[in-house]
Amino acid sequence: MKVVVVLSFHTMMRLVHSQHLRHSTEIHVMILEAVLCTFVIPLNAHHARPVKSGDSVQVSLEASELNIPGIYLIHDFVSAQEEEQLIAAVDARPWHSLAKRRVQHYGYEFCYHIRNVNTEQQLGALPSFVTCITEKVPLFKKLDEAADISLDQLTVNEYPRGVGLSPHIDTHSAFEGSIYSLSLLGSCIMEFRASVGDEKDTNFVRKALYLPPRSMLLLSGEGRYAWQHYIPHHKVDMVNNTIIERGPRRVSFTFRKVRKGPCPCDYPQFCDSQR
Ligand SMILES: O=C(O)CCC(=O)C(=O)O
Ligand SMILES: [Mn+2]
Ligand SMILES: [Zn+2]
Numbered sequence: 001m002k003v004v005v006v007l008s009f010h011t012m013m014r015l016v017h018s019q020h021l022r023h024s025t026e027i028h029v030m031i032l033e034a035v036l037c038t039f040v041i042p043l044n045a046h047h048a049r050p051v052k053s054g055d056s057v058q059v060s061l062e063a064s065e066l067n068i069p070g071i072y073l074i075h076d077f078v079s080a081q082e083e084e085q086l087i088a089a090v091d092a093r094p095w096h097s098l099a100k101r102r103v104q105h106y107g108y109e110f111c112y113h114i115r116n117v118n119t120e121q122q123l124g125a126l127p128s129f130v131t132c133i134t135e136k137v138p139l140f141k142k143l144d145e146a147a148d149i150s151l152d153q154l155t156v157n158e159y160p161r162g163v164g165l166s167p168h169i170d171t172h173s174a175f176e177g178s179i180y181s182l183s184l185l186g187s188c189i190m191e192f193r194a195s196v197g198d199e200k201d202t203n204f205v206r207k208a209l210y211l212p213p214r215s216m217l218l219l220s221g222e223g224r225y226a227w228q229h230y231i232p233h234h235k236v237d238m239v240n241n242t243i244i245e246r247g248p249r250r251v252s253f254t255f256r257k258v259r260k261g262p263c264p265c266d267y268p269q270f271c272d273s274q275r
Helices: 010-015 025-039 080-091 128-134 137-142 221-223
Strands: 073-074 102-106 108-111 116-122 151-162 166-170 181-185 188-196 202-212 216-219 230-232 236-239 242-245 248-258
Touching: 073 202, 080 128, 080 181, 080 248, 108 151, 128 248, 188 236
Parallel strands: none
Antiparallel strands: 073 216, 102 108, 102 151, 108 116, 151 248, 166 230, 181 216, 181 248, 188 202, 188 230, 236 242
């Protein structure tokens, strides 16, 4: 008989750090491999049909169903208690109001009018309250070769109910290849789109992923460099025949590494360093 045990990423991490397993390196490795292989292996195929922007699109619950190389989602990356502490920490600091949402920047300021960072102006190290997140990022090493780089820029976004985010690719020259985004308090759907066809008749292949609270999204490779991501401005999300009300507030923590030279990626058509 085969018994399948499904544990959340957070539970796995607690097991790894628990007294019982502290001395067993072999068990550490087995647990980490089980997590990474079970939940987050992407498929390398493009089977989607182009859709017009108004059509609804099937919403995936797992990143592997998207078939976009480089996009991964880990559920329960932080515990409910850590979520509470992270929200209390940012709420104790000043928010900056944009047109529809509020933001905080750490490490480097992000300038929205140039969609880039001011590398001359370092705001300081990332705050210690995010250590519970950044200390787990190297565990992505199996998925993302760059997972051991030290992330040095954090944007905290606060979205009220119904507010989304316009389609964009994070500027290649601003940030290196891996972008980690943690969703807290509220859920949303994130959509991804890539253009197909020629300039006269452009359509998009669209994919949608449900981001529950406490999940960590990793954008890397093709998914980071060549696909636009955005959050539709909806008060409710339709997730496979289930209506999910957006909460009054979603707060995301997006971690990136500021790039110091030109971007050498394999996607020159989307690359501001190579145009
Ligand atoms: O809120 C999110 O999850 C994504 C934020 C984002 O894409 C960005 O700040 O560039
Ligand atoms: Mn982005
Ligand atoms: Zn590039």
